[in-house]
Amino acid sequence: MTNLPVLFVALPLAMGFLYILLLKQRPYVAEIVSVAVTLVLLLLALSLAGAGTFQDGYLVTSFNLPVGGWDIPLGINIFLDGLTVFMLIVVNLVSFAVILYSVNYLQRYTSRTYFYSLILFMLAGMNGMLITGDLFNLFVFLELASVSSYILVSFGVEAEELEAAFKYLVMGAIASALILLAVILVYLVTGTLNMAYAAQFIQEQGMNRALYFAFALFMMGFSLKAALIPFHAWLPDAHPSAPAPISAMLSGVVIKVLGVYAMLRVGFNVFDLGADPVFLNLLLVIGGISMIIGVLLALYQWDIKRLFAYHSISQMGYVIMAVGLGTSLGIAAGLFHLFNHAIFKSLLFLNSGAIEAATGTRSLKKMGGLAKLMPVTGVTSMVGSLSISGVPPFNGFWSKVLIIFAAVLAGRPVYALLAVIGSILTLASFMKVQRYAFWGKSHLSEKKQNSNLEAPLFMKVSMLFLAIFCIFLSFLIVPVLREMILTPAGEDLIRGASGYLARVGIL
């Protein structure tokens, strides 16, 4: 029982290689096994959330597992706390929906077995980043997830996709190099790669110039991975070019785990900068800029997936801005918005995939009247659009309201105003999507207008699954559920390095 978290990495990794070994000619087996694997991991993540104990009014999870029986700092440990469990639920939930969707969507591609292998490697990399307690291990899993995603972006092997993948590869490699340099600097100064022992060293000796430099490198690397505004150039190319399930994975979870989670874990728990005004102001400014510029750039896009990709930048800005407020409410609201964004943005990208498969175009000008032709896609995309625009009673409304409240309560009314403006502009651009794609006059050919354009079964099931979560996640602010999932994640961040050390048990 105590060793179960190992499965988050070992199971997808083993299955991914099994496909290459045995199932090259039988992709349908790989489909079934992949859905089963992600379902098992999702249930495992949910069971971990239930395994904690109630303390101080919220659920405390603390789980330290030495790999190979060597205790830290000699060995590498697997460490789970509230934030890890929260992120594990997000990642595995979205992966399950995406792989279910791929079963139908991928029928028009060749070498489907490789697709399932790569998506499982990506999942293994992200799960590994979440459960590890070691900085270098974090980097290794980050590279595993990144390299898989570079290949998956170019999966269609057309000129546009290869160009986007190359741009993504170059930017991603720069980010990885910066992160590796930062890891080396931390090791040089503190003499350990274990997060807990590095945090202990920093707490005892204080920050020095080398550590500040290492932290700046970490921030640059993780911001590149999270595509925050000065570092966002690769995202609007890479996310739309990938096959729709991969766009959903990349926008839904990859930028969050590789960028935001790693940045917050290192910033709050290792470097203990949770109360540092410079760090928090940096997050606020980067978040605020991303929030507004992302949505402004999205407004005039006519390519539906590109529009969604710019919104990912904007919504990640909300998350970072909310966390940068530094208050308990702000961090909880930011993480809540992270969860919500993972759900509705992957839903919207899956919708765009269904539209592209049916109409053969991504341009909004060539669509129209799809609500009648594809009822399930129309309804679910309406749910997704209303959620991302922050219309009650959908989940996006609650997290945005919490973010605005938190900003006002933290004495930052300017950022509250920016969040409101960003939300209005988001609503405007999604009204454009709804108006041009689903309502209004159809620009499709006669033949297509009379044929059945609705997505196949598993695509519909997957989209409905995520749409139900868009409504269901509103209940995450109900006290009991909040204290089980949201509060522990926020508290583990705000308690900083000393809280982390207490959880690991080396204080």
Next chain:
Amino acid sequence: MKPDQGMSLIVKTVTCWINSFIFLFGIYVMLFGHITPGGGFPGGVIIACSFILITLAAGKEFALKLFSLDDASVVDSFSIFLFLFIGFLGLILGNYFLQNFMAAGEPFRLPSAGTIVLNNVAIGLKVGAAIFAMFMYLSLFRLDEGEETE
């Protein structure tokens, strides 16, 4: 080995002589990684280098007949299973994933570090097959491009 492929007879003869030693040295580095400098990764690289040397000296076709890309893919994937199998065996026989469940053995002998030797073998196979496959894929791409321009 066709005479018209690859490099000159001198290179081929020297490769014949030297290659088995490189291969053996790779195996040695892989197996004795726990008591001498080296380990699975450098051992695998040396083994891959011996195959790359064959490719350079005797041509791609000859090397692929010896060890095809499908073989490389199979070894590549299988060695990961070997590694994970050892890991899960540690979980079953001991308490933790990747735990060293075998007897420690006599110091400075081959069986002296429990499962480390087996892990090194798995890593060596993986790295060797992967580097060989990478080299072959890169050379295949260059050849295809040349044919198109003609």
